[in-house]
Amino acid sequence: MAREALLDIRDLSVSFTGYRGVSRVLNGVNLTVGRGEKVGLVGETGCGKSLTVRAVLGLLRKPRARVRGEIWFAGRNLVGLSAGELQLIRGREITVVFQDPMAALNPVFTVGEQLRDVIARSPRHQASERETWARAVAILKEVALPDPERILHAYPVQLSGGMRQRVLIAMALVNEPALVIADELGTALDVTIQEQILQVMRSLVDAKGISVLLITHNLGVVRETTDRVYVMYAGSIAETAPTADLFRAPKHPYTQGLLASVPKLTGEGVPRGIDGMIPDYLSPPPGCRFAPRCPFVQPRCQQPPPWVEVGPDHALACVLYDGAPTGLRS
Amino acid sequence: MRYSTYLLQRMLLSVVVLLGLSALIFLIARVIPGDPARIALGPLASRTQIASLRTAMHLDEPLYRQYAYYLGGLLNGDFGESLYTRRPASADLRELFPSTLELVVYAGLLMVVVGIPLGILAASYRDTWVDTTVRLISLGGVVTPAFVWAIVLMLIFAYALGVLPVAGRLSPGVVPPPVVTGMITIDALWGGAPSTYFDFLRHLILPAVSLSLAGVAQAARLTRASMVDIAGRPFIEAARAFGISEARIALKYMLKPSLIPTVTILGLDFAALLGNAFLVESVFNWPGMARYGVEVILHKDLNAIVAVVMVMGLFFVVINFLIDILVGYLDPRIRLRQMEDAA
Ligand SMILES: Nc1ncnc2c1ncn2[C@@H]1O[C@H](COP(=O)(O)OP(=O)(O)O)[C@@H](O)[C@H]1O
Ligand code: SF4
Ligand SMILES: [Mg+2]
Numbered sequence: 001m002a003r004e005a006l007l008d009i010r011d012l013s014v015s016f017t018g019y020r021g022v023s024r025v026l027n028g029v030n031l032t033v034g035r036g037e038k039v040g041l042v043g044e045t046g047c048g049k050s051l052t053v054r055a056v057l058g059l060l061r062k063p064r065a066r067v068r069g070e071i072w073f074a075g076r077n078l079v080g081l082s083a084g085e086l087q088l089i090r091g092r093e094i095t096v097v098f099q100d101p102m103a104a105l106n107p108v109f110t111v112g113e114q115l116r117d118v119i120a121r122s123p124r125h126q127a128s129e130r131e132t133w134a135r136a137v138a139i140l141k142e143v144a145l146p147d148p149e150r151i152l153h154a155y156p157v158q159l160s161g162g163m164r165q166r167v168l169i170a171m172a173l174v175n176e177p178a179l180v181i182a183d184e185l186g187t188a189l190d191v192t193i194q195e196q197i198l199q200v201m202r203s204l205v206d207a208k209g210i211s212v213l214l215i216t217h218n219l220g221v222v223r224e225t226t227d228r229v230y231v232m233y234a235g236s237i238a239e240t241a242p243t244a245d246l247f248r249a250p251k252h253p254y255t256q257g258l259l260a261s262v263p264k265l266t267g268e269g270v271p272r273g274i275d276g277m278i279p280d281y282l283s284p285p286p287g288c289r290f291a292p293r294c295p296f297v298q299p300r301c302q303q304p305p306p307w308v309e310v311g312p313d314h315a316l317a318c319v320l321y322d323g324a325p326t327g328l329r330s
Numbered sequence: 331m332r333y334s335t336y337l338l339q340r341m342l343l344s345v346v347v348l349l350g351l352s353a354l355i356f357l358i359a360r361v362i363p364g365d366p367a368r369i370a371l372g373p374l375a376s377r378t379q380i381a382s383l384r385t386a387m388h389l390d391e392p393l394y395r396q397y398a399y400y401l402g403g404l405l406n407g408d409f410g411e412s413l414y415t416r417r418p419a420s421a422d423l424r425e426l427f428p429s430t431l432e433l434v435v436y437a438g439l440l441m442v443v444v445g446i447p448l449g450i451l452a453a454s455y456r457d458t459w460v461d462t463t464v465r466l467i468s469l470g471g472v473v474t475p476a477f478v479w480a481i482v483l484m485l486i487f488a489y490a491l492g493v494l495p496v497a498g499r500l501s502p503g504v505v506p507p508p509v510v511t512g513m514i515t516i517d518a519l520w521g522g523a524p525s526t527y528f529d530f531l532r533h534l535i536l537p538a539v540s541l542s543l544a545g546v547a548q549a550a551r552l553t554r555a556s557m558v559d560i561a562g563r564p565f566i567e568a569a570r571a572f573g574i575s576e577a578r579i580a581l582k583y584m585l586k587p588s589l590i591p592t593v594t595i596l597g598l599d600f601a602a603l604l605g606n607a608f609l610v611e612s613v614f615n616w617p618g619m620a621r622y623g624v625e626v627i628l629h630k631d632l633n634a635i636v637a638v639v640m641v642m643g644l645f646f647v648v649i650n651f652l653i654d655i656l657v658g659y660l661d662p663r664i665r666l667r668q669m670e671d672a673a
Contacts, residue, residue, distance in 0.1 A: 058569055091573025098571075103564035108587045108661055118572045155662040173571065 007033040012069035023281035027235040038212040040222035043232035058086035095172040099162035099184040105156040122175040162193040234289040241314035275305030336672035409637035419637035428512025430618035437542035445546040449553025471547025477609035480540035497615035556588035597653035
């Protein structure tokens with residue numbers, strides 16, 4: 001893409017050593033997020049989306065997790081930074097809105113207490129108690145929470161799921177990071193509330209010019225929110241394209257299956273799913289990891305698939321698009 | 331619903347528990363074989379002596395009236411005379427309970443200020459030599475009875491090294507402070523006698539340490555287990571993702587929720603020290619209620635037994651009450667539920 005990349009993940013691999021052997025989960029992930037860009041990362045549960053987030057934040061514990069590759073952020077490679085340097089980036093330059101609003105807030109501290117500790121991380125904010133409090137009230141107003149004072153004094157159990165999710169958004173945005181990663185934002189909530197939450201999030205990041213990596217298994221959310229999408233399967237990127245292109249003309253067999261499995265309001269018939277499950281990371285297929293489930297599998301798929309550019313910003317990992325026209329697909 | 335309503339209801343409940351305890355011990359005392367009047371007067375007493383004492387003790391009246399008399403006595407702090415010491419049991423306890431309480435409070439303090447930090451240390455350096463060391467030590471602490479520690483520590487520090495006194499509460503020649511509470515810590519400091527206080531502390535170290543070691547070990551184990559459990563919760567990863575420092579995460583975001591189960595169990599352990607102090611008091615010749623309790627049981631001294639049981643019951647009830655408040659303070663979910671239940 002033409003825009004300068006804020007986050008540039010290059011050939012990221014993560015493996016875990018456990019008593020049953022080595023799980024090679026992330027397998028050469030490449031992903032970029034430009035400044036001010038909203039990028040989606042989709043894939044079914046267990047494909048390694050949250051793991052990518054933890055790798056970016058440097059939250060993987062060293063002896064068990066092995067991280068290879070590069071994660072460039074604002075001109076620095078985060079892989080290999082010290083724990084202290086990474087801590088300075090987390091909560092200030094990169095923040096996360098977590099998946100489960102029930103679980104991501106500490107149950108024994110008030111919202112105000114937790115928000116205050118996040119605000120205290122701001123480099124701009126060597127603030128007095130009163131300023132910090134004012135900042136907390138202001139951000140809760142920005143995420144459209146009524147009666148911020150009351151919410152700051154409340155414990156998480158006293159709030160609804162939607163309110164907690166807004167609190168988490170407030171925590172992620174209050175220090176005005178360059179990049180916010182939303183991991184399954186609102187998927188734990190019902191659809192109308194999820195829609196409101198996404199609306200709040202969109203308007204705030206647009207107003208502040210914050211880049212977004214939106215992680216979800218919900219394609220509808222991606223379609224509404226993002227500029228560009230990555231489709232992940234079993235620890236690697238299957239396809240990437242501008243959002244509109246991807247939905248108009250999905251090319252990778254997995255993407256096609258994924259889109260077909262979304263029930264269409266206008267379409268008729270039963271949605272086609274993808275048979276089978278994500279492979280075991282202890283012994284994944286040697287070539288294309290999608291091969292065991294792919295309707296177009298062929299002998300060549302036993303080799304790692306090539307990365308093929310098929311259009312502007314549109315590329316994918318599949319032998320079907322590798323040079324020689326197959327005649328089968330377009 | 332207001333928190334004060336909850337506290338009030340909780341206090342009423344405690345009173346009900348104590349009443350139940352008093353009824354239970356009353357029934358037990360009446361059911362066990364042997365005529366209390368004969369036991370009191372001894373084998374040489376005449377029939378008429380016994381008959382008149384039975385009348386004086388209301389033993390010929392119906393059970394419910396006997397209970398009423400007995401309860402009236404309890405409320406006035408009158409437990410009757412101890413057959414063993416030939417003094418009012420209440421007078422014995424007024425002397426001995428503060429002395430045991432003081433021992434138990436210091437032991438409890440050690441459980442908290444040594445045990446919990448050890449647990450935090452072990453959890454923070456999980457799976458390193460620090461963790462292994464703490465776990466080995468606390469395993470030893472849990473499996474070794476207090477009186478074994480008492481004897482071992484006494485042999486080492488009092489006999490072999492001679493750095494600490496062998497027994498008692500004060501050195502010979504040290505004048506005890508005027509009795510205000512019966513606890514030397516308070517009485518000595520209150521009376522402006524710090525040297526007496528320090529002499530007392532030197533006497534206190536060995537018994538308090540022996541009594542507390544199992545609890546210290548338990549506190550360390552519980553705190554470690556609880557912290558390790560909490561460390562895996564999503565809100566801890568979230569705190570880390572917000573760049574909160576590791577120290578703050580451990581001492582604030584992990585510690586407070588970790589203390590909830592720990593406090594509940596430690597509170598009960600602490601209350602149990604009051605009875606467990608028996609052997610430690612015996613080894614160190616500490617004038618305390620636990621030792622007294624065992625002696626009066628061996629002497630079938632009913633009045634004194636009732637007195638000891640009621641004081642212990644009161645202590646348990648008070649400690650339980652305090653634990654409930656503390657747990658409610660630590661865990662807002664519990665506090666909110668407490669208030670709902672009080673509605
Ligand atoms: N600490 C870990 N140890 C071993 N395997 C892990 C660990 N964390 C994640 N994984 C593996 O990585 C896979 C991807 O997990 P995750 O990133 O949470 O998936 P997603 O967010 O896409 O649903 C999981 O199926 C799991 O097997
Ligand atoms: S590389 Fe082969 S198995 Fe993989 S998606 Fe393409 S056709 Fe299917
Ligand atoms: Mg996930």
